[in-house]
Amino acid sequence: MTTYNELAGLRVNYLGSDPTLNTGNEGQVWYNSTSGTLKSLVQIKAWSAGSNMATARRSLAGAGSQTSSLAFGGTSPPPASSSVATEEYSGYTWSAGGNLNTSRYAIGGCGTQTAGLGFGGYRGPPANAQTNSTEEYDGSAWTAGGNLNTTRSEIAGAGIQTAGLAVGGYSTTESNATEEYDGSAWAAGGNLPAGRSGMAAVGTQNASLAFGGNTPPSYNITITYNGTSWTAVPAVLNTGRYNLGGAGTQTSALAFGGDTGASSAATEQYDGTSWNTVPSMSTARRYFASAGTTAQTGLAAGGLGPAAPASAATEEFNSTIFSPATGAWASGGNMNTGRSSLGGTGNGTQNAALAFGGSTGTITGATESYNGTSWTSATSLGTARYQLGGLGTQTAALAFGGATLPGPLTAATEKYNGTSWTASGNMSVPKQFTPGGTGTQTAGICFGGATPPGFTILTLTETFNGSTWTTVNSLNTARYSLTGAGTQTAALAFSGDPSATESWNGTSWTTVNNFNTPRQGSAGCGTQTAAIGAGGYTGGVKTNTETWDGTNWSSAPVLSTARYVLAGSGTINSAVVFGGFSTANTAATEEWSGPQTTATASTLTTS
16 A cells, blocks of 8 residues: 555645645645545636627627626628627626727727727728727727827737726737827837737736737747836747737736637646646637636637637636545436436435426426435326426425426426325416525425516516415526525525526525526525535536535536536535436436545555
8 A cells, every 4th residue: 555655755734724725735635634534636727618799700809807708899701891899798698788989800908898998900891991099988888088199900908998008019010019098098108129919918007918929930928017118028928829818917817829820729827937838728719809807717709710700609718726525426327217407306315306397308297216326217297397496305395387388387386295296386477497496395485487478587586385485575686597505594596597696584685606607507406505506508518516605606526417407406515416408318317425525544545
């Protein structure tokens, strides 16, 4: 038997509490003597698909953060034409914003979603004339700002609307100009060491980082700005390129995509000293909009890829750290009936879950019980339906709402006693698209969903006393395809379209921190202060798992099977998820073992 000390040359630290989880202790192994848990720390870095923009285009600009960003301008060939379009990203979907006053492409940008800045670029065609005009965005409309002193395109932007930076670009040749914006006018700043276009820049007006750019053959240069002058740093990009994207700050940045003579997917992180290669983008591209305020959360939208003259695709980069000892998924026994949009007993346990209803391609009322190893068919629902809500336990479950296609939506409620279903009091309105629910059969709560006419998305909240539903105070955010955790008097509503998290105190809802990766159709279970959300959809089917500590969501090990509109049961320490839709309806079951696994030794050994 080899000890960890012999294997790695290090002793396992014996600690009373976990160290600060950051990249400085990535790879550490330690024993938490308070919880009796053996832990280690790893970092996961990956790109995932977001929702497509409404308008495919390239040579556009971006601003803001990954979950609150702005994309504007660009061109949508063929035939080539400059665009006034502005779109806003919530971290979940794109929506139309106010149009630019001056259509343009190869535009520079910086700022936030509600205080953006756009400057320079090309008008046309047919003229393809450069412009020095600047526009300011207030979250709904663009208004004219002070003109650039040097007319140019392919400009890098950094900073905010009232303290912006325009770096380099192309005028009649590559420009070395730097200009600083004070909210009304541009003034000359320190010139670049050499003219360069198609750079990326991040940070603030007085502490920025610029990298890449078209000054052959120096496509990989990195330089810093202190508000007065630029200084080259020893670190250079591993993949030299121009027309790339950037996110982060002067000392912690992300570089992605760009042009190496062809579109690139290369991604690198800067730690203030060196650039390190990390997983590449899913789609190589250049001339795209980029956003992101940290090196751990980047966004790329649109651009020119290998297959089309302009793209609407969005990708999100996330770099998260966690201790694998805080949880892991393992395969469980498959359901007998693969299905999606089903109901489940969120307040059941991992070894005593119930699945009911859903879609197999046709609407089903099939019910199955899980014993921790296998599923057993039970008495079907009285009303076959999908997109329904569910709550309770394996022997005291509640099914409510849903669609009974080809018939109408239903307000029907059924109670399960461990053997059979019986009809109970109807909800106040028919609901579908998975209204969220949690609690018990005699003290349940239901929230959100959608109902006719006109597919009205609901804030409606109702409580159940074992026989009748009562309307109580509404959610703050109307949504459907959501889930819940907790009790009738201490509930958590999360996931959904749009994605949001709200906490219920028995009287009213309070909006709290959302998923790190906003999504709809997740499975959820647990309590108001210790919940787990798994799977979902946002621009693509997700494997994401996040755990809730009463204040924040934290990324956790991902599902083996990407899926959404699935169901779950259990606690943050011991849960099970089942069913859902991936590329087809699935019967897959996965079991979660959470953070409280007891360790009995303080020395890690490996055979």
